[in-house]
Amino acid sequence: MYRFLLTRQWVILTLLVLAMIPTMVELGFWQLHRHEHRVEQNALITRNLEADPVPVTRLTSPGHTVPRSDYWRAVTATGTFDTEHEVVVRRRTSQDERIGVLVLTPLDLKGGGTVLVNRGWVPAAADQQSFPEVPAPPRGEVTVTGRLKADETTSASGIKDLEGLPDRQVMLMNSAQQSQLLGRPVLGGYLEMTGPAPADGSPETIAAPDDGSIGPHMAYAVQWWLFAAGVPVGWVILVRREKRDREEAAAQGEAAEQPEPATA
Numbered sequence: 001m002y003r004f005l006l007t008r009q010w011v012i013l014t015l016l017v018l019a020m021i022p023t024m025v026e027l028g029f030w031q032l033h034r035h036e037h038r039v040e041q042n043a044l045i046t047r048n049l050e051a052d053p054v055p056v057t058r059l060t061s062p063g064h065t066v067p068r069s070d071y072w073r074a075v076t077a078t079g080t081f082d083t084e085h086e087v088v089v090r091r092r093t094s095q096d097e098r099i100g101v102l103v104l105t106p107l108d109l110k111g112g113g114t115v116l117v118n119r120g121w122v123p124a125a126a127d128q129q130s131f132p133e134v135p136a137p138p139r140g141e142v143t144v145t146g147r148l149k150a151d152e153t154t155s156a157s158g159i160k161d162l163e164g165l166p167d168r169q170v171m172l173m174n175s176a177q178q179s180q181l182l183g184r185p186v187l188g189g190y191l192e193m194t195g196p197a198p199a200d201g202s203p204e205t206i207a208a209p210d211d212g213s214i215g216p217h218m219a220y221a222v223q224w225w226l227f228a229a230g231v232p233v234g235w236v237i238l239v240r241r242e243k244r245d246r247e248e249a250a251a252q253g254e255a256a257e258q259p260e261p262a263t264a
Contacts, residue, residue: 004242017235021228028224035217045211048073053145056115056191062179064188066150072209073148077117077191079109081137085182087168088132091159094121095207103134103203104173104190106182110141116178116190117144120203129166135202146191147208151175 004010053074060066088101103119125132152172154161161171170177179186192206 002239002243004246005239010242013238014235017231020231024224024228024231028221028228031217031221031224035214035221038214038217042211042214044069045072045209049147049208049211056148056187057109057111057113059148060115060188062113062185062187063176066148066189068150070148071150074145075148075191076143076145077107077109077115078141078143079107079115080141081117081139082106082108082114083136085178086134087170087178087181088122088134089118089170089173090124090128090165091171092121094204098123100124101132101169102173102206104170104178105137106178106186107144107191113187114182114184115187116173116175117146118149118173118190118192118206120193120198120205122203131166131168135198135200138196142196144191144193145195146193148189149173149192150189 005014048070049072051074053076056075056077059070059073059075083105086103086105089104090101092100092102094100100121100123102121105117105119106114107117108114119137122132122134150156151174152159153174154172157172159171165171173190175186175188175190194205194208197205
């Protein structure tokens, strides 16, 4: 009755079905894990943004790698901006997706040490070789607030660290690189400035990270699992249809082979 399942095409189809089911189940769990990671990250962002600001020197030091648990932590820093050694970070987007640069300015701390401050986004210069127009930061001693971020690296960000760039232009916000250029220790990571806000709105401050969206990963997980459940159902339907078609074809063949009744 089901001997056709041993034919080459049905063996291949059955093996394909057997391979698809666990693959789809695994893809569903992959999306589930991405959903769980997003939920966990949202909770971390909310917790760190709502925490009382602490002095940046309590969370990082020269050569320190900012752990994930401290990402986006609200911090403060008091010192004087060193605009002479200010650099811009190329190929970064504004909140409305315009291409420009980020302004990275060293802040010499009141008690000693230096921390990098990402003051925000400005348009790039007319040509890539020129330094763009950058509004000056507050003069004298200032207390800034912001979000602590880890040093950018090519492996983590996917941004290639190009060589031979024009003076005072970089691709990554990295304390080790800037420490070499400055010739003095720099606290690990950098501060994403949130205050004081610039008087004329430039540089454009970096928007707070999204801690409310969970993305479509859970929906994708459910879809993959539904697909996994639907594959064997589809296989059964195809088998039953094939069986029925073969039985109908056999019955028609038998009817055609029967001799017609003799006529007088």
